[in-house]
Amino acid sequence: xxxxxxxxxxxxxxxxxxxxxxxxxxxxxxxxxxxxxxxxxxxxxxxxxxxxxxxxxxxxxxxxxxxxxxxxxxxxxxxxxxxxxxxxxxxxxxxxxxxxxxxxxxxxxxxxxxxxxxxxxxxxxxxxxxxxxxxxxxxxxxxxxxxxxxxxxxxxxxxxxxxxxxxxxxxxxxxxxxxxxxxxxxxxxxxxxxxxxxxxxxxxxxxxxxxxxxxxxxxxxxxxxxxxxxxxxxxxxxxxxxxxxxxxxxxxxxxxxxxxxxxxxxxxxxxxxxxxxxxxxxxxxxxxxxxxxxxxxxxxxxxx
Amino acid sequence: xxxxxxxxxxxxxxxxxxxxxxxxxxxxxxxxxxxxxxxxxxxxxxxxxxxxxxxxxxxxxxxxxxxxxxxxxxxxxxxxxxxxxxxxxxxxxxxxxxxxxxxxxxxxxxxxxxxxxxxxxxxxxxxxxxxxxxxxxxxxxxxxxxxxxxxxxxxxxxxxxxxxxxxxxxxxxxxxxxxxxxxxxxxxxxxxxxxxxxxxxxxxxxxxxxxxxxxxxxxxxxxxxxxxxxxxxxxxxxxxxxxxxxxxxxxxxxxxxxxxxxxxxxxxxxxxxxxxxxxxxxxxxxxxxxxxxxxxxxxxxxxxxxxxxxxxxxxxxxxxxxxxxxxxxxxxxxxxxxxxxxxxxxxxxxxxxxxxxxxxxxxxxxxxxxxxxxxxxxxxxxxxxxxxxxxxxxxxxxxxxxxxxxxxxxxxxxxxxxxxxxxxxxxxxxxxxxxxxxxxxxxxxxxxxxxxxxxxxxxxxxxxxxxxxxxxxxxxxxxxxxxxxxxxxxxxxxxxxxxxxxxxxxxxxxxxxxxxxxxxxxxxxxxxxxxxxxxxxxxxxxxxxxxxxxxxxxxxxxxxxxxxxxxxxxxxxxxxxxxxxxxxxxxxxxx
Numbered sequence: 017x018x019x020x021x022x023x024x025x026x027x028x029x030x031x032x033x034x035x036x037x038x039x040x041x042x043x044x045x046x047x048x049x050x051x052x053x054x055x056x057x058x059x060x061x062x063x064x065x066x067x068x069x070x071x072x073x074x075x076x077x078x079x080x081x082x083x084x085x086x087x088x089x090x091x092x093x094x095x096x097x098x099x100x101x102x103x104x105x106x107x108x109x110x111x112x113x114x115x116x117x118x119x120x121x122x123x124x125x126x127x128x129x130x131x132x133x134x135x136x137x138x139x140x141x142x143x144x145x146x147x148x149x150x151x152x153x154x155x156x157x158x159x160x161x162x163x164x165x166x167x168x169x170x171x172x173x174x175x176x177x178x179x180x181x182x183x184x185x186x187x188x189x190x191x192x193x194x195x196x197x198x199x200x201x202x203x204x205x206x207x208x209x210x211x212x213x214x215x216x217x218x219x220x221x222x223x224x225x226x227x228x229x230x231x232x233x234x235x236x237x238x239x240x241x242x243x244x245x246x247x248x249x250x251x252x253x254x255x256x257x258x259x260x261x262x263x264x265x266x267x268x269x270x271x272x273x274x275x276x277x278x279x280x281x282x283x284x285x286x287x288x289x290x291x292x293x294x295x296x297x298x299x300x301x302x303x304x305x306x307x308x309x310x311x312x313x314x315x316x317x318x319x320x
Numbered sequence: 321x322x323x324x325x326x327x328x329x330x331x332x333x334x335x336x337x338x339x340x341x342x343x344x345x346x347x348x349x350x351x352x353x354x355x356x357x358x359x360x361x362x363x364x365x366x367x368x369x370x371x372x373x374x375x376x377x378x379x380x381x382x383x384x385x386x387x388x389x390x391x392x393x394x395x396x397x398x399x400x401x402x403x404x405x406x407x408x409x410x411x412x413x414x415x416x417x418x419x420x421x422x423x424x425x426x427x428x429x430x431x432x433x434x435x436x437x438x439x440x441x442x443x444x445x446x447x448x449x450x451x452x453x454x455x456x457x458x459x460x461x462x463x464x465x466x467x468x469x470x471x472x473x474x475x476x477x478x479x480x481x482x483x484x485x486x487x488x489x490x491x492x493x494x495x496x497x498x499x500x501x502x503x504x505x506x507x508x509x510x511x512x513x514x515x516x517x518x519x520x521x522x523x524x525x526x527x528x529x530x531x532x533x534x535x536x537x538x539x540x541x542x543x544x545x546x547x548x549x550x551x552x553x554x555x556x557x558x559x560x561x562x563x564x565x566x567x568x569x570x571x572x573x574x575x576x577x578x579x580x581x582x583x584x585x586x587x588x589x590x591x592x593x594x595x596x597x598x599x600x601x602x603x604x605x606x607x608x609x610x611x612x613x614x615x616x617x618x619x620x621x622x623x624x625x626x627x628x629x630x631x632x633x634x635x636x637x638x639x640x641x642x643x644x645x646x647x648x649x650x651x652x653x654x655x656x657x658x659x660x661x662x663x664x665x666x667x668x669x670x671x672x673x674x675x676x677x678x679x680x681x682x683x684x685x686x687x688x689x690x691x692x693x694x695x696x697x698x699x700x701x702x703x704x705x706x707x708x709x710x711x712x713x714x715x716x717x718x719x720x721x722x723x724x725x726x727x728x729x730x731x732x733x734x735x736x737x738x739x740x741x742x743x744x745x746x747x748x749x750x751x752x753x754x755x756x757x758x759x760x761x762x763x764x765x766x767x768x769x770x771x772x773x774x775x776x777x778x779x780x781x782x783x784x785x786x787x788x789x790x791x792x793x794x795x796x797x798x799x800x801x802x803x804x805x806x807x808x809x810x811x812x813x814x815x816x817x818x819x820x821x822x823x824x825x826x827x828x829x830x831x832x833x834x835x836x837x838x839x840x841x842x843x844x845x846x847x848x849x850x851x852x853x854x855x856x857x858x859x860x861x862x863x864x865x866x867x868x869x870x871x872x873x874x875x876x877x878x879x880x881x882x883x884x885x886x887x888x889x890x891x892x893x894x895x896x897x898x899x900x901x902x903x904x905x906x907x908x909x910x911x
Binding site: 279287 | 406407409581582586
């Protein structure tokens with residue numbers, strides 16, 4: 017067999033857990049194939065009920081049916097971690113645990129797969145866009161933002177416990193229900209616990225003592241092509257899954273043409289590559305954090 | 321020796337690629353370009369990349385005066401590509417030097433020409449100069465430009481008036497690296513029918529080009545469709561042959577254009593402007609009387625472009641008699657080829673307006689500062705109320721045009737003695753029903769009208785006032801009485817009529833410069849700092865314009881300016897160094 021050098025030479029990214037599918041979309045008894053860090057990998061739910069991931073093999077191509085667990089023997093198996101409703105794997109040596117998400121297990125929370133979208137951009141560009149408040153009134157007019165309320169108030173940013181946190185992020189949103197005639201200010205907080213994963217928290221409208229969570233966990237297919245997996249964990253007894261998923265896909269469909277028109281696609285980490293303003297402090301912190309971690313995949317490292 | 325393609329002019333678009341309000345996505349030598357025509361017919365050729373987050377400007381919108389980025393709504397001015405507005409920080413004026421990359425541009429023979437660093441002018445072609453050029457359809461080709469040029473030399477077509485001709489002789493008038501001129505002449509009759517076409521080849525990338533063909537003579541109107549169809553057919557066949565040959569060659573490596581780095585000061589904290597400088601030279605292009613006792617001036621650059629301005633900005637005009645005066649720029653968005661000022665004759669003034677009215681003439685050169693904006697316009701309000709008293713219309717006129725262009729709700733109230741005393745009536749007329757004229761009101765009725773206009777404070781409304789001192793005082797008083805928060809009411813004073821008391825003596829410590837100076841009676845903080853080699857930017861030097869502001873870290877300021885409002889004065893964390901002093905023995909400034 018020919019040994020080829022992997023396209024990803026970044027040990028930080030190589031040894032991470034990476035999301036590849038929502039669990040409810042992993043086919044049973046049939047091989048599914050995807051791309052991770054330029055490598056073809058296959059996955060399935062084995063007849064014994066276990067999730068399996070392996071480097072793709074011509075012996076079991078995509079779409080092949082699996083007769084019994086034994087037919088999965090002898091493959092180049094990869095680590096498997098079903099967590100938070102998604103299937104995670106790694107091409108390298110991942111840590112024992114994925115980042116913590118204790119809110120996931122709250123009994124009132126509805127955890128759901130809100131759809132996966134392919135985007136021709138790098139994972140860090142997708143994460144940075146998710147952190148960005150200033151585009152709401154332009155890209156998401158009528159849903160997340162409303163013109164002319166374009167101001168981004170000062171907010172707090174820090175790196176804490178190895179994660180980037182942006183807090184007290186206030187943004188004017190359009191009326192969100194029948195009881196609101198005027199736009200109102202929403203307060204968000206953001207958390208980046210993984211180079212390619214970002215979560216947004218805000219007080220739940222039905223129960224303000226709890227927070228709704230909206231996240232994208234980005235699967236790096238290549239350095240400039242991703243699948244963004246939308247996770248939602250909400251306190252909501254009225255909306256249907258279709259409503260929530262439809263809304264998330266609408267939002268993402270608005271972001272997609274912007275992300276695919278950014279140049280360069282890989283996120284430049286050199287401070288002089290682009291022009292930050294105060295509203296971009298979370299993005300600046302994220303770029304510095306990636307630099308400090310030594311991430312080189314999906315980015316243009318500073319000094320190149 | 322072959323010419324460096326980066327120093328040549330190349331066509332990057334055809335005239336019909338850049339209709340009004342459109343942004344054309346072009347490419348030259350590997351670099352993507354955003355090409356757009358402003359309503360004043362200037363064609364802009366810019367790097368196709370917003371320097372904020374790298375989004376293509378070709379997906380943005382062209383409102384005829386400015387290009388708006390689709391991602392965050394940043395606006396860039398016609399010609400200069402300077403940023404005029406950053407919606408995320410509506411209260412701040414953008415740093416003047418935020419500027420997208422521009423390339424030289426010229427229109428010739430129905431084509432838009434540009435280049436990386438072109439020398440001289442685009443090529444002059446005698447047959448096109450002498451003829452009536454007629455553009456043919458552009459053909460994108462998946463092949464290197466040199467291959468296209470080589471095949472073009474063997475290209476054949478028929479004279480425009482003899483498309484039925486059976487026998488034609490082709491001659492190559494000339495061919496160089498990026499263009500070929502061919503003449504087709506009939507040989508089957510002796511009528512001498514002949515047509516010349518010039519084929520310009522735009523090198524898009526190492527393996528792609530666009531053939532832009534121009535006929536020397538415009539065919540008769542009735543023949544044009546047939547001529548276009550004939551050339552399209554022949555050129556399509558040619559392109560198929562070029563691409564067939566290119567497909568056999570190894571694909572060349574794509575060109576990788578170098579993206580410029582943003583200036584260091586934009587990557588980090590903004591740079592502090594310094595000095596009372598008159599860096600620019602402009603020529604009075606036009607001077608006219610816009611109202612009784614008000615002269616209007618159009619100041620045009622002597623060379624190059626004027627710096628970007630924003631609504632509310634003013635410039636210092638250094639007058640021939642040595643005086644320095646501040647005037648607001650009245651231009652609307654996109655009017656970037658000149659600055660338009662309005663100057664009221666003040667016979668009892670110290671000579672600024674008299675000099676401009678009587679001495680300065682069309683053609684004169686004036687020294688001016690770059691625009692400064694201490695009266696920035698927020699554009700995130702549901703409604704904006706503009707109150708203009710007399711010549712105070714000038715900054716508000718710029719604001720009104722910007723709001724109008726963005727379809728934001730505003731009302732502009734013009735208080736004036738009479739219609740004849742209303743400056744820039746033509747511009748006001750264009751703003752329609754948003755303009756309300758209040759003519760000939762005596763002072764008490766003016767105050768009553770202002771009281772009525774500001775009667776209902778509203779969280780989503782901002783008020784901007786500019787006019788004579790008594791009107792500003794009345795507006796300030798009435799707005800406060802009605803319950804407006806200070807930060808929703810914005811003032812611009814012409815001058816500070818407060819009598820300045822400069823009798824005190826105190827110490828000023830500069831926290832960052834580690835310097836302590838004594839300000840004696842009769843001197844200002846600004847003057848003493850300048851003498852000590854700490855230059856601060858300044859403009860009016862009488863506490864009205866806000867340019868020389870400094871942050872107070874310790875000590876109690878003795879405010880004597882009219883720029884800061886009452887809340888600012890009470891907060892005591894900023895000081896106008898040109899007039900204000902200290903009540904405490906010592907001030908510590910963040911300088």
